[in-house]
Amino acid sequence: MAPGGWRWLRVLRATGQPLFRGRALLATNTLGCGALMAAGDGVRQAWEVRHRPGQRFDPRRSASMFAVGCSMGPFLHAWYLWLDRLLPASGLAGLRTVLGKVLLDQLVASPVLGAWYFLGLGCLQGQTVHESCQELRAKFWELYRADWCVWPPAQLVNFLFVPPHLRVTYVNGVTLGWDTYLSYLKYQVPTAAIQQG
Numbered sequence: 001m002a003p004g005g006w007r008w009l010r011v012l013r014a015t016g017q018p019l020f021r022g023r024a025l026l027a028t029n030t031l032g033c034g035a036l037m038a039a040g041d042g043v044r045q046a047w048e049v050r051h052r053p054g055q056r057f058d059p060r061r062s063a064s065m066f067a068v069g070c071s072m073g074p075f076l077h078a079w080y081l082w083l084d085r086l087l088p089a090s091g092l093a094g095l096r097t098v099l100g101k102v103l104l105d106q107l108v109a110s111p112v113l114g115a116w117y118f119l120g121l122g123c124l125q126g127q128t129v130h131e132s133c134q135e136l137r138a139k140f141w142e143l144y145r146a147d148w149c150v151w152p153p154a155q156l157v158n159f160l161f162v163p164p165h166l167r168v169t170y171v172n173g174v175t176l177g178w179d180t181y182l183s184y185l186k187y188q189v190p191t192a193a194i195q196q197g
Contacts, residue, residue, distance in 0.1 A: 029168035030073030031070065038069065039179070043176070067120075072113060079105075081164070087101050101159045102152050102155045106148065119136065143182075
């Protein structure tokens with residue numbers, strides 16, 4: 001790296017540190033969740049525009065994803081604080097505690113966030129509660145199976161190596177790929193509809 005590059009990185013780090021402390025951490029986590037959910041949708045829409053003739057980018061769809069992501073940020077912020085208080089990891093029992101956190105995350109937070117995603121987007125896009133619940137029932141098990149493939153290893157790393165105040169930021173980093181998948185699952189077009197178009 002160029003001699004001035006390290007100085008630039010130190011300045012960037014010093015400037016950004018206050019965003020990951022105190023009250024600013026909640027805002028950082030909230031906006032990070034929203035921004036990355038919108039970015040994941042943007043990635044998916046870019047693919048759809050290239051591969052589906054006549055489809056255009058829908059900014060309202062990404063805005064809805066942003067809003068739902070922002071609504072999840074405070075929950076995730078509080079969830080990780082609560083998990084760390086409930087199951088503090090230390091000493092030889094640390095790995096067992098971390099595995100307990102991963103299991104709780106999968107059994108409680110994952111289903112709640114999956115339901116939140118479909119019901120929240122449905123509400124923002126004008127679906128009735130009944131329609132949103134039907135979509136949730138139709139897509140939940142596909143979502144939850146994929147969730148078990150991605151999140152336990154990611155959360156193992158999170159709970160073992162990431163400082164508690166950066167847990168949501170770490171999850172947000174992993175989330176870009178996950179949010180692209182969520183957008184695919186929410187907006188997938190049945191194969192028969194693609195063939196007719």
